Amino acid sequence: MGSKAEWWKGAVVYQIYPRSFRDTNGDGIGDLKGIEEKLDYVAGLGADAIWLSPFYPSPNKDFGYDVSDYCGIAPEMGTMADFDRLVAETHKRGLKLIVDQVLAHTSEQHQWFQESQLSADNPKSDWYVWADAKEDGTVPNNWLSAFGGPAWSWNPIRRQYYHHKFLKSQPKLNFHNEEVVAACMDVLRFWLDRGVDGFRLDVANAYLHDATLTDNPPLPMDKRTFMDWAHAPRLQQHIHDANTPENEWAMKRVRAVMEEYDERLAFGEFSERQEMLGLYAGGLERLHTGYTFHFLEDWSFEPPVFRAYYEELLAPLADLFPCVTFSNHDIVRPVTRWGGGQGDDALAKLALTILVALKGTVLMYQGEELGLPETDLDRQYIKDPVGDLYFPWVKGRDGCRTPMPWEAKAEGAGFTSGTPWLPIPDYHKARAADAQAGDANSVLAHAKKIVALRKVHPALRLGDIRFLDTESKMLAFTREGEGETLLCVFNLGTEAASYALPEGAGEAVFDLGEAKRAGATLSLGARAGAILKA
Structure with a gap:
């Protein structure tokens, strides 16, 4: 492998x-x-x-x-x-x-879902995530859709809810069912056989869900950013509807299919x-x-x-x-x-x-x-x-x-x-x-x-990265490997700034914007940068 x-x-x-x-x-x-x-x-x-x-x-x-x-x-x-x-x-x-x-999901118009919704005992009845309503008719748990509202929709034919992490028209496939996994792996093979790389x-973090449908816990108040407050689903930790440790198993199944082919x-x-x-x-x-x-x-x-x-x-x-x-x-x-x-x-x-x-x-x-x-x-x-x-x-x-x-x-x-x-x-x-x-x-x-430039310098493609201490809006790191070391320095700010070059810094292989060097000092204009030999 x-x-x-x-x-x-x-x-x-x-x-x-x-x-x-x-x-x-x-x-x-x-x-x-x-x-x-x-x-x-x-x-x-x-x-x-x-x-x-x-x-x-x-x-x-x-x-x-x-x-x-x-x-x-x-x-x-x-x-x-x-x-x-x-x-x-x-x-x-x-x-x-x-x-x-x-x-992770299909359209509700996919033939798999069209069959699954017909009854609780047809051949594809368990191909999606179905659950009974609570006694009062409400949704099975607190999972929220990434597109707003509960991550459950009622199906009057089966008289059950189905889970959808996104739109109600995107029902979630049940990766706890081996037939579903096998069918999805065959989808990969179909396209690999046609020559895709x-x-x-x-x-990919949402193939497997917690089969017991445990409620997601809230996101702690001190962890909430403005991005989280902008969208209610982000106010809970998605650890049961997605991001489960057992999802690793699904990723391994995908990788096993890839290994059936060369260089994919x-x-x-x-x-x-x-x-x-x-x-x-x-x-x-x-x-x-x-x-x-x-x-x-x-x-x-x-x-x-x-x-x-x-x-x-x-x-x-x-x-x-x-x-x-x-x-x-x-x-x-x-x-x-x-x-x-x-x-x-x-x-x-x-x-x-x-x-x-x-x-x-x-x-x-x-x-x-x-x-x-x-x-x-x-x-x-x-x-x-x-x-x-x-x-x-x-x-x-x-x-x-x-x-x-x-x-x-x-x-x-x-x-x-x-x-x-x-x-x-x-x-x-x-x-x-x-x-x-x-x-x-x-x-x-x-x-x-x-x-x-990345193609010419293998350190940029494959080298290790190490960040250097800087001040203000300056970003600096080295890329080292494949027989070379490069120093990358960038001014992310809108004001000119300078950077004290480390001993041994060599000539620039790439300049962006106003980049001037005087001895061990690199002066960079707004949004400027330089990549130097190190």
Whole structure:
């Protein structure tokens, strides 16, 4: 098991949200042919792999994360022939292809649930999490849905409640049933047999639940942040509906399937109890790796945030090579989280540089390489169920899912010849790929340079990381391994600052912004940085 090539370690994985990447038939929804059309663009970034968010048949209550057929292609996305061609064309360019798998739950329209709901004694009656009502008709326990309200919905046919960690249209699969596990493992094999190189596992911390349906305890008052108070489900500790120690067993089952094939990758999304990462990923039996929401939920952009991730969460996990990510399809874009407004190219460049300089497999989300900020949408355009629930105080996830701007002057920004499913703002069109392509000072050009730097310097890909003491807004760490040591220093602030270089610091291999050295003093302007030989 340990002898297989670990191509994914230190790789740059480019996440594509298919619905918003490129539409080739004018219906306003991105498709597989559109992804194929833009493969040269992705390869040109220097990415090693692409990760596709769901493209399976779905009623789109949660835009693909409510799967109604695990082994099909959504009509609006194309055909299986389109997918097979995409696999071949991806591989032809030397890229790996990773696809999302949503095995914790299905759509209510999935044939498994359609059968399960019919009775308490049919062949699939136990494929989902069913429970009787309390004597007064109320829900079985206090579990709360991540999308608001109780995590239980009544089914009048079975006269029971079914559990859903998200929307009521996303019933939870019962991983305590071996038939369910076997069926899900066959889903993985179906796509592996078609040539995919691996999977990103959605809510991988929630495959198994406490079969006794024990209430979740409250989150202690001293642990509650502004993020928790914004959303009632976060006010309880999700230790019984998810994040259970036995979930490790499910991760091992996935890894065993991956080991049936050569050089495949399975990495998981681990939210909520981030300390469970080491139980679910790392080593030769669990998932290869995974990511948490440590950076994704950070709004401070303070140096201690970066240090804490490695020294507090990852340091005890000797057999885990981590993922590092600042952005995805669920999270307010980093330029907005860390800077606000309608864009900040200096901040975008700095964030990309830090992302690539940190230890881990990089997960970069479409548009991050363009410095796209969050789109501020009016109520009439909100489609995400989270935005629908909390608008206008929280606008949901639509703002990071608006279509890619390919052409600055095209009506549909080069994304579509029709009406895009979500609007594309002018401040995104100004940062379109074609507008940046010929500009050596653009965020896009910078993204290519910094990804190329990682390929040239193996210490950035695979080396160890050690953080150095700093003051104010300065972030400093070394990357050491593969025969070289690099010193990375970044000014996260909006005021110029200086850093006393350690003895032996060598020449810079990369400068960002205003970076000047006078002897042992490195002066950095706002949002500037330098990577030096050490």
